[in-house]
Amino acid sequence: MTTAPAEPLDVLVAGPVFFDVVFTGLPTAPRPGTEVWAQGMGTAPGGIANLAVPAARLGLRTGMAAGFGDDAYADWLWTVLAEQEGVDLSASRRYRHWHTSVTVSMASGRDRAMVTHGHPDPEPTGLLLAEAPAARAVVTELVPAGEAGGWWRPMAQAGTLVFADAAWDPSGAWDADLHERLDGCYAFTPNAAEALAYTRMADPAEAAQELAEHVPLVVVTLGGDGALAVEGGREVRVEPLDVDAIDATGAGDVFAAALVTGTLHGWPLEQRLRFATLCSGLAVQHFGGSLAAPGxxxxxxxxxxxxxxxxxxxxxxxxxxxxxxxxxxxxPGRALARVRRAEATIARLSDAQQGTTxxxxxxxxxx
Known part of the structure; x- marks a missing residue:
């Protein structure tokens, strides 16, 4: 483990990290017995890194708690995250004789398919965060009913803002008793399908109002229709950015990182929503998840x-x-750093410099 940060983090994220290989521009989906050539390819840190990198690129002091293996993939991930992107890994750990999980994403048209190989992390997130570094905000996934979670609760009691994202429920049960699961959270950020499933409602705006009874801020992402939010009983809706999307991998994580950024800066709700929509819109014009995030x-x-x-x-x-x-x-005054995009190799570190303000x-x- 690396040395703990000298000052509190702006945001802390936790979860599994993956080595992502993304193929884009496939003419058709791969079929048994055939070979398909992709127009583009990139490698990038994935999993929880899809949240950590966008936050760090927006200038937040960002910490990440994750398990890393002892293979070459993990060496590359650790170096890119810690040295290139400036993510604090003091709450992360490397394990001997444990390999990095790998995901291959194949994009064809507006759809994609993924193949993943890996094993569960050797230790649960809660153990990595037994002595969690102080942070102004954390982003976590809403744990399905009956599963262990809630590592962030002591931090919430100490004043940390907790942004909870929804987790897809493959069982279809969608436990509607959210009060206990969201207790202590500042914000809940489901997409429209998740919001409707949790509330059993037919309209995203009505679902957002219902969810706002559990947390101070609810943000529902609407895909091609933008986003809406409810805070203090007030509803705000923003339209999407008109862009040519290449790869939507990690766009929701970029949205969340930008939302946290605007919140920590104290911006009005509409500005936060527009900024998050802008950042995610810029990200989908590149491929590679985390490394598509804008600076x-x-x-x-x-x-x-x-x-x-x-x-x-x-x-x-x-x-x-x-x-x-x-x-x-x-x-004005922001560091205009160049950022590296995903490359078709396990690339060397970027030679992009910090540049000017x-x-x-x-x-x-x-x-």
Missing amino acids: WGDIADWWDATVAAARTGEPAARATADRYEFLTDVL APAAPTLRTR
């Missing part, structure tokens, strides 16, 4: 291009620039 440099580039298009009088760009005008205040951002304001 502040990507966000600054997008904002510059959007303002430039808006100044030509293009209506859609003008409407988008008006909705994201808050970036004019958010971007953002100057005054372009604006459409007339006041």
Whole structure:
């Protein structure tokens, strides 16, 4: 284990880590007895790293608790996460004679199939976090009824904000008694299908209002329809970003990391939702899950291009620039680091440097 952080983390995540191999642009799904060539391929840290990397790229002091093997895959994962992405691994552990779990994701059209090989972690997350580093926020998965969990509860009692994501229930039971399971959580972030299943309702907005009885903040992601949230009885809905999606792997995790970022910065709810939608929209234009996540440099580039298009009088760009005008205040002073994308190899570390900090951002304001 590495040395514990000298100051509290902004966010702590915990769970299994995977070595992901992503194939994109398959003309058809693979069939027995045939060979299919992919247009693109990338390797990236997966699993809980899909949350840790986006948070770190947005400038949060990010810690990750996970079990790592002793093979070459684990060497690469540890180095990329700790040295390249700046994720604190003091709560993680390496195990001898235990190999890294590997997932191969194959994208064809708008769908994908995955093949995974691995074994359960040698120790449960709770043991890794017996002396969890202090953090302002944690992101955790809502544990199905009857399973062990709740490592975050002592942290919640100490004031940590807990963001709970839903876990798909393959049994179809969808235990509706959420009060005990969400007790102590600050936010619950299911997708629309999960929200409807938990509440037995037919409308995502009604489901969000029902779930808001259990936590201060509910955010329901609506896929191609954007996202909606309920906080303090107030409902906010935002539209999606219009982008050409290549790979949606980890997009929900990028959304969650951006939501935590906006919350810790104290932004209004609508700005938090729009920022999370923007970050996930930028991520799906690349493949590789964690390494598709945008950094502040990507966000600054997008904002510059959007303002430039808006100044030509293009209506859609003008409407988008008006909705994201808050970036004019958010971007100045941010570190505009270049970030590495997934590559078709177990790549060397990125040679991308930290670069500069953002100057005054372009604006459409007339006041």
